[in-house]
Amino acid sequence: MAEPQLDLSKTYDAIVVGSGAAGGMAAHVLTSHGMQVLLLEAGKKLPIEQELRSMEWPYDNAHRGYFAPESHSLTFNEYTIRNPPYGAGFEKAKHLHCYVGSSDYVKNIVVDEREHPFTGTNYAWVRARCLGGKTNIWGRLALRLSDYDFKAKSRDGFGEDWPISYGDIAPYYDKVDLYLGIMGVKENLPHLPDGIFQRPQKLNCAEVTLKQSLQKMGRVLTQYRAGVTSEGLKHNKYRSRCYGRGACERKGGCDIHAAFDSPTGLIHPALDTGSLTLRTNAVVREVTVDPETGKASGVQFIDSQTMKDYAVHAKVVVLAASTLESTRLLLLSKSRLYPKGLANSSGHVGHNFCEHLMGPGVTGRAKDLVAKPSTLDDGRPGGFYLTRFRNLSEKHPKFIRGYGFEGGSGCGMFPHGTDVHGFGASFKEEVRKNQGAYISMGAFGEVLARYENYVDLDPVVRDKWGIPSLRFHYKFGDNEHRMAEDMKETSQEMFEAAGFEIVRVNSRVLTEGWSIHELGTARMGTDPKTSVLNQFQQSHDVKNLFVVDGSAFVSASCQNPTWTIMSLCWRSCDYLADEFRKGNL
Numbered sequence: 001m002a003e004p005q006l007d008l009s010k011t012y013d014a015i016v017v018g019s020g021a022a023g024g025m026a027a028h029v030l031t032s033h034g035m036q037v038l039l040l041e042a043g044k045k046l047p048i049e050q051e052l053r054s055m056e057w058p059y060d061n062a063h064r065g066y067f068a069p070e071s072h073s074l075t076f077n078e079y080t081i082r083n084p085p086y087g088a089g090f091e092k093a094k095h096l097h098c099y100v101g102s103s104d105y106v107k108n109i110v111v112d113e114r115e116h117p118f119t120g121t122n123y124a125w126v127r128a129r130c131l132g133g134k135t136n137i138w139g140r141l142a143l144r145l146s147d148y149d150f151k152a153k154s155r156d157g158f159g160e161d162w163p164i165s166y167g168d169i170a171p172y173y174d175k176v177d178l179y180l181g182i183m184g185v186k187e188n189l190p191h192l193p194d195g196i197f198q199r200p201q202k203l204n205c206a207e208v209t210l211k212q213s214l215q216k217m218g219r220v221l222t223q224y225r226a227g228v229t230s231e232g233l234k235h236n237k238y239r240s241r242c243y244g245r246g247a248c249e250r251k252g253g254c255d256i257h258a259a260f261d262s263p264t265g266l267i268h269p270a271l272d273t274g275s276l277t278l279r280t281n282a283v284v285r286e287v288t289v290d291p292e293t294g295k296a297s298g299v300q301f302i303d304s305q306t307m308k309d310y311a312v313h314a315k316v317v318v319l320a321a322s323t324l325e326s327t328r329l330l331l332l333s334k335s336r337l338y339p340k341g342l343a344n345s346s347g348h349v350g351h352n353f354c355e356h357l358m359g360p361g362v363t364g365r366a367k368d369l370v371a372k373p374s375t376l377d378d379g380r381p382g383g384f385y386l387t388r389f390r391n392l393s394e395k396h397p398k399f400i401r402g403y404g405f406e407g408g409s410g411c412g413m414f415p416h417g418t419d420v421h422g423f424g425a426s427f428k429e430e431v432r433k434n435q436g437a438y439i440s441m442g443a444f445g446e447v448l449a450r451y452e453n454y455v456d457l458d459p460v461v462r463d464k465w466g467i468p469s470l471r472f473h474y475k476f477g478d479n480e481h482r483m484a485e486d487m488k489e490t491s492q493e494m495f496e497a498a499g500f501e502i503v504r505v506n507s508r509v510l511t512e513g514w515s516i517h518e519l520g521t522a523r524m525g526t527d528p529k530t531s532v533l534n535q536f537q538q539s540h541d542v543k544n545l546f547v548v549d550g551s552a553f554v555s556a557s558c559q560n561p562t563w564t565i566m567s568l569c570w571r572s573c574d575y576l577a578d579e580f581r582k583g584n585l
């Protein structure tokens with residue numbers, strides 16, 4: 001079927017801005033309700049299989065999988081010693097990318113920092129501008145939140161509770177599991193609810209040793225819950241099941257789409273309904289407002305290639321441009337009616353910014369695995385997840401909230417653990433002997449949502465399209481630093497208890513933003529004075545405006561957010577479609 005083309009004279013039922021996890025889900029759900037939807041994506045539609053090339057061997061790539069020397073990817077030190085915008089000082093580099101951009105497979109997916117400047121405090125802001133956004137290259141760990149997260153304030157007094165409970169979102173987590181596919185093992189944990197899992201991958205030897213040792217401490221290590229279909233999805237002809245080729249390990253996605261990505265998981269099926277119009281290269285710069293009603297009337301966008309300006313109209317506007325980009329659009333949409341920006345009568349747009357802290361972790365060696373025969377361990381979409389154990393039944397004296405660890409072990413295409421020194425035949429033999437014995441893990445911890453951590457618009461700096469850039473006012477606080485100390489200590493303790501020789505303990509906290517889990521800045525809540533959106537991600541101020549990405553999060557939890565972003569979005573879009581049908585929007 002020919003794809004419908006953009007019709008500037010039409011008033012669409014809904015415009016969705018952004019085509020990542022949130023925008024793809026909004027397009028899927030709204031078209032499934034029969035609504036006529038226009039999906040606007042700032043980036044290109046890339047020939048994604050040619051970009052990802054998951055079957056390519058490192059030796060068939062000109063730079064062994066790394067990008068060409070004329071490009072530069074920002075390092076930890078550069079993020080720390082330079083102030084944003086990060087362009088200055090890298091004049092020799094043809095392209096300048098965030099830290100994720102060091103791989104040849106993502107060079108056209110992540111943005112060039114010089115075209116997308118931001119200012120203020122240091123932040124490793126990873127952005128992907130193309131159809132599907134960051135879902136083309138995400139790490140696939142698909143976790144649920146629980147009432148330990150949604151009702152965290154009721155437990156420790158900090159911040160705000162979410163306006164929903166686990167029971168409200170659980171049916172939508174189930175829908176997402178079934179529609180997109182997830183691998184995992186049931187553990188019956190109240191703080192990490194189980195999903196409807198497809199066949200899990202296997203843990204390897206060192207991982208089982210760690211799991212068994214942790215059981216004695218009352219801690220739980222489980223198989224990586226990957227947003228990957230291991231058994232296939234009969235309802236989706238665009239995706240194949242995982243056949244464990246191991247390309248997951250490198251930075252770059254899955255070219256057979258066993259791992260979820262928004263285009264094949266959500267947007268292609270939505271296009272098949274005939275109710276979706278997709279316009280790429282459409283950089284939205286403002287939500288327009290009807291001055292009579294105060295309602296959203298559509299958006300204005302710039303064609304990223306021709307620089308031409310367009311106005312498009314809809315009865316409902318759904319922002320899904322990712323956390324921070326949706327918030328930027330709210331702040332950009334100032335008018336006589338909304339002088340502080342759209343949906344911002346509370347003054348909370350941009351505030352309560354939160355995410356996950358990364359850095360502390362440990363590498364060890366399982367001595368009894370040294371010199372054992374090689375195993376195929378990188379044919380998996382992930383290793384293990386060690387679930388949160390702090391501030392559940394007991395209260396930690398030094399910090400609130402919790403953290404989990406992502407980790408893995410075994411023989412990979414590129415050997416783990418680099419404490420082996422030397423050269424020549426003896427060096428190679430040492431690497432071969434030791435490679436399967438390494439095990440490592442790194443922590444992801446909750447960063448508290450504080451009003452004083454915020455973004456606003458820079459009064460001077462603009463992006464390549466002349467749109468004002470964001471300015472960051474964001475720093476980790478004492479709770480995060482105390483938690484990081486604990487991450488370092490517990491990771492070492494747990495490896496020692498499992499009998500691993502400690503190779504390295506990381507105590508360094510990575511730059512703000514490193515987790516790529518930016519959240520908050522347009523939070524949900526019951527009180528319009530202290531929140532931006534209601535429990536259905538609908539603006540308190542403008543009833544036909546919805547913000548369905550991570551901006552709506554009230555707190556970050558320590559679990560990775562994408563499965564929750566999509567489940568919340570599905571719930572909100574069901575509500576939206578129902579209200580639309582009743583004529584309430």
Ligand SMILES: Cc1cc2nc3c(=O)[nH]c(=O)nc-3n(C[C@H](O)[C@H](O)[C@H](O)COP(=O)(O)OP(=O)(O)OC[C@H]3O[C@@H](n4cnc5c(N)ncnc54)[C@H](O)[C@@H]3O)c2cc1C
Pocket residue numbers: 017018019020021022023040041042043100126128129130131132133134135137138139140141142143282283284285320321322323325329516517549550560561562563565
């Ligand atoms: C390397 C990596 C590993 C990750 N690992 C995990 C993981 O293991 N687990 C997990 O849960 N999450 C992970 N994430 C995070 C995950 O990718 C995001 O949570 C998710 O993609 C968010 O979806 P989104 O739709 O909000 O944003 P995005 O996926 O970023 O999509 C937003 C889209 O909006 C478009 N857009 C932006 N501004 C505009 C505009 N003005 N006009 C029009 N379009 C616009 C962008 O071009 C983009 O396509 C990872 C991310 C990366 C990069």
Ligand code: SF4
Pocket residue numbers: 054228241242243244245246247248253254255256257258259379380381
């Ligand atoms: S291991 Fe599976 S999900 Fe990962 S790249 Fe290979 S086929 Fe895709």
